[in-house]
Amino acid sequence: MTMNTKRRVFLKGSLAAGTVGVAVGAGLLTPQAVIAAWDEKAFAAKSVDEALNAAMGMASNTASDAIKIKAPDIAENGAVVPVSVSTDMAGVESIALLAEGNATPLVATFELGEGAVPDVSTRIKMGKTADVIAVVKAGGKLHSARKSVKVTIGGCGG
Amino acid sequence: MANSIKIRAKLKGDTTQVKCLMTHPMETGLRKDSKTGKMIPAHFISEVMATSGGKTIMTAYWSGGISKNPYLSFDFKGAAKGDEVTIAWKDNQGGSDSETAKIS
Incomplete structure (x- = not known):
């Protein structure tokens, strides 16, 4: 049971990390928008x-x-x-x-x-x-x- | 690229004079590396934004034709002593930096 709980926690953790990764990815997209403004x-x-x-x-x-x-x-x-x-x-x-x-x-x-x-x-x-x-x-x-x-x-x- | 910007903002009468220096190689992409003979890729600040009190005072779009370690000065009205001025730049390789200074 303890193993399982830990596994859950681990999964949650990796999910959270995944979200952060996506956020960083989205952040990386902003310079593209800037280049669009730069003619x-x-x-x-x-x-x-x-x-x-x-x-x-x-x-x-x-x-x-x-x-x-x-x-x-x-x-x-x-x-x-x-x-x-x-x-x-x-x-x-x-x-x-x-x-x-x-x-x-x-x-x-x-x-x-x-x-x-x-x-x-x-x-x-x-x-x-x-x-x-x-x-x-x-x-x-x-x-x-x-x-x-x-x-x-x-x-x-x- | 922290602290790549130096700002001096001074109030003279009702006009604030902002002078700033940025540290950046400003490569045009047309220069050759003298050692390797290869072209140095373009790397320059393409956009500089100046804001104060939540308002955009000026947006400058640059090419590699601006000198290395760019200098920029401009004037604006409507700010008081102690107000903050923020300068932010972005380059063509996705780099960016910003710095805030108080008007003296």
Whole structure:
């Protein structure tokens, strides 16, 4: 009888472990959902227009003085190019950052939420001397600004 | 990958400035290993989420075009001193990390 009880306990234990295993399995599935949100088509695009179409839903944009890009004129190391994008436009929904000379130009998109000020900074890689393009989506339209950055050592090779 | 994020959040007037540094190799998948000659598989942060007070302030989607050990700074309004800001990232290989800091 004692044997049997123990056997029951053991079975219960393994059942519980089984449930945990399933839970972990379900947990592992979440990154898949994330990749769905991360737009592969946009990031794999080989041209600026293609990337904008995928990421922002359109490619046509108007140049705007209201967008400011802060980036060095000459980047000694293309692997680390500090870039800041800011604008005083109202109703900014998202900002896309592109490096025109890269094999896949789209570097990042920033979706602004509640209270966010359209002012982001990061560091990007640039394969060669090219324009850094900032595209701001505000009021359902795209506005853009560009700045040329001279790269002395490319950041995409080995 | 614990503690891969460093956050500084500072309140200036009514705007909170958040600066963060993440530790990540950010491989594009286009680079060759100089020793073996094989391609290094892509490994980069694809999504960064910033939340404060239960609200999403910003979601950033990245490619391998962001530099190694990424730096990100952004501003937002509507928070007070002592409020918390959480930064969470996920990479293309299923890795993730998050860190919370108090606004000073």
